[in-house]
Amino acid sequence: MADFVFTDLLPALPEVVLLCAACVILILDLFLADDLRWVTYGLALAALGAAAWTTLTTADPLPLAAFGNMFIDDRLSDLLKLMLYGAVAAVLIYSRDYLRLRSLYRGEFYVLVLFATLGMMVMISASHFLTLYLGLELLSLCLYALVALQRDSRVASEAAMKYFVLGALASGLLLYGLSLLYGITGSLEIARVAAAVTYGERGPVLVFGLIFVVAGLAFKLGVVPFHMWIPDVYQGAPTAVTLFIGSAPKFAAFAFFVRLLVEGLGSLATDWQPMLALMATLSIALGNLAAIAQTNIKRMLAYSTITHMGFVLLGFLAGGETGLSAAFFYVVAYVLMSLGGFAMILLLSREGFEAEALEDFKGLNQRSPWHAFLMLLLMVSMAGVPPTLGFYAKLSVLQAALQAGFVGLVVFAVLMSVVGAFYYLRVVKLMYFDAPVDNTPLRASADMQVLLSANGLAVLALGLMPQPLLALCAEAIRQLG
Numbered sequence: 001m002a003d004f005v006f007t008d009l010l011p012a013l014p015e016v017v018l019l020c021a022a023c024v025i026l027i028l029d030l031f032l033a034d035d036l037r038w039v040t041y042g043l044a045l046a047a048l049g050a051a052a053w054t055t056l057t058t059a060d061p062l063p064l065a066a067f068g069n070m071f072i073d074d075r076l077s078d079l080l081k082l083m084l085y086g087a088v089a090a091v092l093i094y095s096r097d098y099l100r101l102r103s104l105y106r107g108e109f110y111v112l113v114l115f116a117t118l119g120m121m122v123m124i125s126a127s128h129f130l131t132l133y134l135g136l137e138l139l140s141l142c143l144y145a146l147v148a149l150q151r152d153s154r155v156a157s158e159a160a161m162k163y164f165v166l167g168a169l170a171s172g173l174l175l176y177g178l179s180l181l182y183g184i185t186g187s188l189e190i191a192r193v194a195a196a197v198t199y200g201e202r203g204p205v206l207v208f209g210l211i212f213v214v215a216g217l218a219f220k221l222g223v224v225p226f227h228m229w230i231p232d233v234y235q236g237a238p239t240a241v242t243l244f245i246g247s248a249p250k251f252a253a254f255a256f257f258v259r260l261l262v263e264g265l266g267s268l269a270t271d272w273q274p275m276l277a278l279m280a281t282l283s284i285a286l287g288n289l290a291a292i293a294q295t296n297i298k299r300m301l302a303y304s305t306i307t308h309m310g311f312v313l314l315g316f317l318a319g320g321e322t323g324l325s326a327a328f329f330y331v332v333a334y335v336l337m338s339l340g341g342f343a344m345i346l347l348l349s350r351e352g353f354e355a356e357a358l359e360d361f362k363g364l365n366q367r368s369p370w371h372a373f374l375m376l377l378l379m380v381s382m383a384g385v386p387p388t389l390g391f392y393a394k395l396s397v398l399q400a401a402l403q404a405g406f407v408g409l410v411v412f413a414v415l416m417s418v419v420g421a422f423y424y425l426r427v428v429k430l431m432y433f434d435a436p437v438d439n440t441p442l443r444a445s446a447d448m449q450v451l452l453s454a455n456g457l458a459v460l461a462l463g464l465m466p467q468p469l470l471a472l473c474a475e476a477i478r479q480l481g
Helices: 013-030 034-057 073-102 105-123 129-147 152-183 190-199 206-220 229-236 239-245 250-262 266-292 297-318 322-346 369-383 391-403 409-433 446-464 467-478
Strands: 064-066 071-073
Touching: 013 034, 013 105, 013 391, 034 105, 034 129, 071 073, 071 105, 073 105, 073 239, 073 250, 073 322, 073 446, 073 467, 105 129, 105 239, 105 250, 129 239, 129 250, 129 369, 152 190, 152 206, 152 229, 190 250, 190 266, 206 250, 206 266, 206 391, 229 239, 229 297, 239 322, 250 266, 250 297, 250 322, 266 297, 266 409, 266 467, 297 322, 297 409, 322 369, 322 391, 322 467, 369 391, 369 409, 369 446, 391 409, 391 446
Parallel strands: none
Antiparallel strands: 064 071
16 A cells, blocks of 8 residues: 555545534534524535535546545546535435424534535545445444434334344445455455456356445345335435435445446456346336335335336446446436435425325325426426436436347336336326315425425426436546546
């Protein structure tokens, strides 16, 4: 490992800024009274803004390696981090009123979210097994604590325990797989591992290590058969935490797949592609079929997530610039749709009432036509109906998979999408054709109203004009070579 060089800090300056800001907020929050908690909230948003400004000002057209090639700053990492800041900021704005009404408006939430964001940033820029694992564990530990944030809730505590146990198991699988790869290649640096795997001999130990690595990655992405934690955690966690878990970490999971599986083990694609094909098939099937039976919208969106991650795997299966760009585009689309969907649940919730049942959406059009329209856009986009963003996301991964020769899998995915449209359109039917069971006026802060409207309309606008976003994703992937 190379000696520390001061200039190495430049590519990692956004991480340094966010780390310092989170530490300052952690200490400052100890001295704030409850009625001054808005200071913590404002500082957390300012920290994300500072990290975004630093990322933009330190961006370089060429990849920059630091800390003995353990950390890399390239276009993909810059773009993913900027999107990550935006998603996390949206989470903070959406969740403020929800947290305040449930006595969860505390500094712990904001500090844990910032440290989780830092973990994701490290994962996005990692080019070494140790850096990847460090970022992953920082993210995971913060998420476990966030799920258990509502300490008096038995459901939340149970969900946190399940998440922790299964997460620890998955981390063990991943670590074991990485240690096997280290034993074979003699290096933890992803570029050296890639070279050793490409030009070295392929034995059963290498394939064994690959299986464990894929299993660990699959858990983090939440695809079948490593999906068990998603419905329970989504339902058990406070909705503000579910909003965070269901959105921003998908950027880090995408980077995790790209760095480890594509950059590091790309030459073993013939070995990991059958595993990904099986997981994609099972995820698309199980996610759609199980979601139909749900009456809790958080569980329905959890199974929907499993399906969407199955579609992301189609992009990885296709491989190459086209496939990876399509997978990237799909992840961006999913995060936007997920943010809006969970924000609608937050909007319908109020003090002493959680809008978690599908029936809570009955007659929403009569209560608020504008919010019903926004939810309509989000649901049809998730279902993949044109001309929304979700349609082009599905179309791009299916086209990439078709070009790569996965004809049967593409046909199956299209058929299951038709089946899956049922449970999304059921929400639309409840909003527009059923009488409301609750006529309580919807109240939300102005910033949340504006952001939610922008979120919903973005799903339509980016669906009508997907090319700029597609080009941005392709440009970031192209630099990977």
